[in-house]
Amino acid sequence: MKEDKDLLKELLNTKFKDDVIESSGENFDLIFDAVQEKSDDKNLFYWYTAGFILLMIIGVCTIYYIKNSKTSNTNTEITSKDTIFDNENNNPTTTTVDSISVKKEENTPIIIKNESVEDSNQLQEDLSNKQIDVTTLEPEDEIIEKGVITVTYTASEKYAFTERTKYNTLPDSSTIVVRKNSKVNFTATKQGYRRADITGTVFLNINKDESKPFILFGKYCKVQITGNSFAIHSDTTGDLMTLIKGSAKVVHNNTKEVKILSPGQSLHINNKEISILEKSPNRFAWKTGKLFYQNASVNEIINDLGTSYDAKILLKSSDILNCKYSGSFKNKDISQILEKLTKSLTLELTKKDDLYIISGKGCNE
Amino acid sequence: MNKEEQDRLVKACKKNDRDAMEKIYNTFMPRMLAVSFRYCKNQSDAKDIVQEAFIKVFKNIKKYKHNGTLGSWIERIVVNCAIDDWHKRKKTILIDNSELIEENETQELNDFEKNHFSQQLSADKLRILISELPEQYRYVLNLYAIEGYSHKEIGKILKIKESTSRSNYTRARKKLLENMRAIGIEKY
Numbered sequence: 349m350k351e352d353k354d355l356l357k358e359l360l361n362t363k364f365k366d367d368v369i370e371s372s373g374e375n376f377d378l379i380f381d382a383v384q385e386k387s388d389d390k391n392l393f394y395w396y397t398a399g400f401i402l403l404m405i406i407g408v409c410t411i412y413y414i415k416n417s418k419t420s421n422t423n424t425e426i427t428s429k430d431t432i433f434d435n436e437n438n439n440p441t442t443t444t445v446d447s448i449s450v451k452k453e454e455n456t457p458i459i460i461k462n463e464s465v466e467d468s469n470q471l472q473e474d475l476s477n478k479q480i481d482v483t484t485l486e487p488e489d490e491i492i493e494k495g496v497i498t499v500t501y502t503a504s505e506k507y508a509f510t511e512r513t514k515y516n517t518l519p520d521s522s523t524i525v526v527r528k529n530s531k532v533n534f535t536a537t538k539q540g541y542r543r544a545d546i547t548g549t550v551f552l553n554i555n556k557d558e559s560k561p562f563i564l565f566g567k568y569c570k571v572q573i574t575g576n577s578f579a580i581h582s583d584t585t586g587d588l589m590t591l592i593k594g595s596a597k598v599v600h601n602n603t604k605e606v607k608i609l610s611p612g613q614s615l616h617i618n619n620k621e622i623s624i625l626e627k628s629p630n631r632f633a634w635k636t637g638k639l640f641y642q643n644a645s646v647n648e649i650i651n652d653l654g655t656s657y658d659a660k661i662l663l664k665s666s667d668i669l670n671c672k673y674s675g676s677f678k679n680k681d682i683s684q685i686l687e688k689l690t691k692s693l694t695l696e697l698t699k700k701d702d703l704y705i706i707s708g709k710g711c712n713e
Numbered sequence: 714m715n716k717e718e719q720d721r722l723v724k725a726c727k728k729n730d731r732d733a734m735e736k737i738y739n740t741f742m743p744r745m746l747a748v749s750f751r752y753c754k755n756q757s758d759a760k761d762i763v764q765e766a767f768i769k770v771f772k773n774i775k776k777y778k779h780n781g782t783l784g785s786w787i788e789r790i791v792v793n794c795a796i797d798d799w800h801k802r803k804k805t806i807l808i809d810n811s812e813l814i815e816e817n818e819t820q821e822l823n824d825f826e827k828n829h830f831s832q833q834l835s836a837d838k839l840r841i842l843i844s845e846l847p848e849q850y851r852y853v854l855n856l857y858a859i860e861g862y863s864h865k866e867i868g869k870i871l872k873i874k875e876s877t878s879r880s881n882y883t884r885a886r887k888k889l890l891e892n893m894r895a896i897g898i899e900k901y
Contacts, residue, residue, distance in 0.1 A: 355822040356886055357858040359830055360839070364859055367836045368743035369750060371760070376735045379764060383734070383771040 480541040480561050482572035482599050483606055489539045490565075498535040501526045503548075518542075522555040522562065527634070528655065536560075549581040551635045554594070569617045572597045576611075579632040586618040590628040590636060598622060627676075631655065637679040646671045649689065657682045660703045667710020668695060714740055719783045726774045734771050741784055742767075745791045747840070751855050752795035754844050762798055766791040792860055796870055799852055822890055830893055842892045849873075850885030857882050 480489070492498065501516050503526040515523045518534050520542055526532055530548025537543050542562045544552070554562045554573050564571040564580055566587035571580070576594015580587065589598070589609075596609040600622050607615060607622050614625040627640040633656040641649060647669040653659040659682045663669065671693050677685045686704055690697040695708035714722075725733030745766060750759040769790050777786055822830075843851055852871060856862045857878070864882070868875040 354858070355824065355827045356890060359822070359827050360854075360858045362831060363834070363836045363839050364747070364751065366744075367747040367840075369746040369756070369759075369837075370743050371746055371756075376738050379738065379767045379771070380731055380734060382768045384729075 480539065480563075482561070482563050482570050482597055485563070485570065485599075489537075489541075492535055492537060492543070496535055496538055498533050500531065500533050502531045503528060518544075518555075520555050520557065520560070520562075523553045525551040525635075527551070546580055546582045548583065549579070549631060551632075552578045552580070554578065566617065568601050568619050569622070570599050570601065572599075577635070579628075579635045581629070581631050586616055588614070588616055588625075588629045588631060590614040590632050592636065633657075633677075639677040639685070641673050641675055643672050643674050645669060646673060646689075646693070649673060653682060653685065657685075659686075661686070662703055662705045664705065664707035665710045668693075668706060668708065669710070671695075671711040716782075720779065723774060723777060723779070723783065726771060737770075737783070738767055741787050744784065745787060747836075748788055748791050749795060750840055751843055751859065752792075752799070752852060754848075758798075762794045763791060765798075766794040769794065792856075796852075799848070799871065826894075834893060834896065838896065839893070842889055842896070845892065846885055846888055850881050850888065853878050853881040854885040854889065858886075 499519060501524065503514075515525055517523055519536060522542075524532055524534075524544075527549035530546075530550055532547075532550050533543075533545040535543045535545075540560060542557075542560050543565060544550075544562070545565045552564075552573070554576060556574055558574070561572050562574070564573065564578075566580060566582035566589075567584060569587050571578075571589065573591075573596040574594055576596065577592035578589065578594070578596060579592065580589040582588075589596075591609040591611055591613055593611050595611075598607045598609060598615060598617070599605070600617060602619060603621065605622055607624075609615065612628070614628045616623050616625050616629075628636045628638050630639045630641075630652045633639045633652060639649075639652060639656075646663075650659075650661050650663075650669075653661065673689060673693060675688070675692065677688065680688070682704070683699070686697055686706070689695075690706055690708075693708075693711075695706050698705045698707070722733040722737050726737065742763065745763045746756075746759055749762040749766070750756060753759040753762065766787070770787050773790075777783070843854065846854065849871070853867055856867045856870065857864065862870065864875045864878040867873075867878040871878070873881075
């Protein structure tokens, strides 16, 4: 079909240009109701949107408030410490009152921010001015704050042979030896002192730094040591320590009893008291080179030798364990000790590689 | 209804004024029914489309930017609703081969015939003739000849090929012409 001139199209356009169909009985109500439904939906949508925005605002405000209140708390803590430091020399009993008053001041967040900067600067100054001493260490001074790195040194049974003894250098250049099944947590605290939490047997050689006291935390006591050689053993039964060189101040955690140690002196601390030991505990023989026995069984001696010298000893007869020995060894090596021991107990000592074999008639209980 | 009056009513409609809406509805309803009827087989279907269209008009009255007349804007919505309706029903396309064979035998409309039909054939009758066309022919004829869309646009609107739209229009035109002539003969 040709489309040179679409007359039909023209006809249709003319016919339908203003074409209308009159219709009666149309119900506009239906249309209006449908439109209103939409409007209601729209209104609901607006309400939902408004509700959502309101919730968001509340959420944001809550987060903001919580964050600020956290900042306030931190500020309070810092300022409280400030107050404590200031009052220590004057009147400590007013501390509580002061800190409360400080807390009250902290209710305006904007001011807090400025104050907190000043406070922390002030704190730093006070910390550097304040001389930390184990006898005046406050509970809050013992808190290890978040963000402070603690270095842990552990030694298991397997890796603590005397032959493999490792001298660990702490971040402050002090050296430590961590013995079998022992652990040290070293922290350079924000309060300005060096802290070592001890479990098991540890020997320390402290790098002297008077501005940063070195405090050991045992089970029942705290020891402040300066520039010296020190041996400590701490477990649930108590703390044992021997000062080899330098000075040390011991404070009992519960009784607050203070003891000043002089070189060569040893202490035993249990949950009740501090008692002075006449001799250095044999446990520290590795460091002190001293072993003292008073009617001690061979069993006990062999245990000590194993602990301190990692000696491998074989007993041909179990009766030998019952033999008692009294005497002391000073700066002897393992073979000398065993020779002296076997000689006095009339036993025989032989050595095969690194194994010491003790034979002979034992003792009946 | 002059332009000022229309603008005033549109403004009132935007404020959800029922009277204004009703006035617009009553004013444009007969025209829109006529537009809608060209796409439908019966008046009832046409009314449904118009009703749907007016709901859309009032729901979206805020989008009316006063470009062109309100009547043409509503008319466009009616046509769109008719197209939506077509898509909803997804009609299958029927191709009658016999029509194709006869294609060349149909004589083109001449000026004399055109004038004759213009005078003798009422819009109502013509509308009925269009409504008797297969649905897709009817849509293509309306969209091309009356609404002025190109075959390419119709292809996109109805989701058919452009060539299909073209051939549909040719066939619709031929069939309508035949039917018009059949009535015309009766009239003589």
